[in-house]
Amino acid sequence: LAKTTQPISMDSYEGQEVNITCSHNNIATNDYITWYQQFPSQGPRFIIQGYKTKVTNEVASLFIPADRKSSTLSLPRVSLSDTAVYYCLVGDMRYNAGNMLTFGGGTRLMVKP
Amino acid sequence: DTGVSQDPRHKITKRGQNVTFRCDPISEHNRLYWYRQTLGQGPEFLTYFQNEAQLEKSRLLSDRFSAERPKGSFSTLEIQRTEQGDSAMYLCASGKGLADQETQYFGPGTRLLVL
Numbered sequence: 001l002a003k004t005t006q007p008i009s010m011d012s013y014e015g016q017e018v019n020i021t022c023s024h025n026n027i028a029t030n031d032y033i034t035w036y037q038q039f040p041s042q043g044p045r046f047i048i049q050g051y052k053t054k055v056t057n058e059v060a061s062l063f064i065p066a067d068r069k070s071s072t073l074s075l076p077r078v079s080l081s082d083t084a085v086y087y088c089l090v091g092d093m094r095y096n097a098g099n100m101l102t103f104g105g106g107t108r109l110m111v112k113p
Numbered sequence: 114d115t116g117v118s119q120d121p122r123h124k125i126t127k128r129g130q131n132v133t134f135r136c137d138p139i140s141e142h143n144r145l146y147w148y149r150q151t152l153g154q155g156p157e158f159l160t161y162f163q164n165e166a167q168l169e170k171s172r173l174l175s176d177r178f179s180a181e182r183p184k185g186s187f188s189t190l191e192i193q194r195t196e197q198g199d200s201a202m203y204l205c206a207s208g209k210g211l212a213d214q215e216t217q218y219f220g221p222g223t224r225l226l227v228l
């Protein structure tokens with residue numbers, strides 16, 4: 001099973017770039033990597049998903065090295081409103097649905113003024 | 114607002130009572146998921162449906178929990194004989210159901226307090 005490991009918490013300041021790394025040493029060939037953001041008292045919100053190399057959208061970038069044993073979520077120029085918990089999930093709905101649906105503890109990002 | 118709605122948003126009940134929650138997914142989504150989340154923890158997967166078929170159930174889902182998705186549209190989650198340990202946020206999500214990838218769109222959740 002592709003268990004994920006993330007830092008429990010991170011601090012940053014407004015305007016900085018934040019990189020959150022997730023380790024998934026046992027990732028399977030078919031597994032995708034997905035990141036969600038969650039604010040207090042709300043459901044998680046999809047941020048980005050990727051399989052290899054680099055994926056970028058209007059919110060974040062996802063960097064995946066060639067061995068795919070880790071991935072890094074990059075948030076450019078964070079603001080106070082980016083203070084949230086960030087979850088990394090790894091799986092494939094055909095063969096590894098349980099993993100794709102396992103959120104773990106996440107990383108609590110605190111952005112300070 | 115993701116387009117996934119849940120009702121009620123809050124529920125207070127006494128131990129031993131039954132409760133039922135409803136989830137209305139995004140209309141074109143054929144997968145529907147239920148999670149439970151307690152304070153300070155990530156969401157825990159409970160069960161999911163592909164259309165009306167319940168494809169997977171977590172071992173966390175005790176016999177007191179049952180979920181249905183008649184006609185593959187809305188879903189209900191019922192908890193019988195509630196216990197104080199059932200107090201949590203119950204989250205519903207829906208997804209398009211691609212073969213391998215999945216992006217889940219979560220509702221606002223139903224917060225349950227069992228007294």
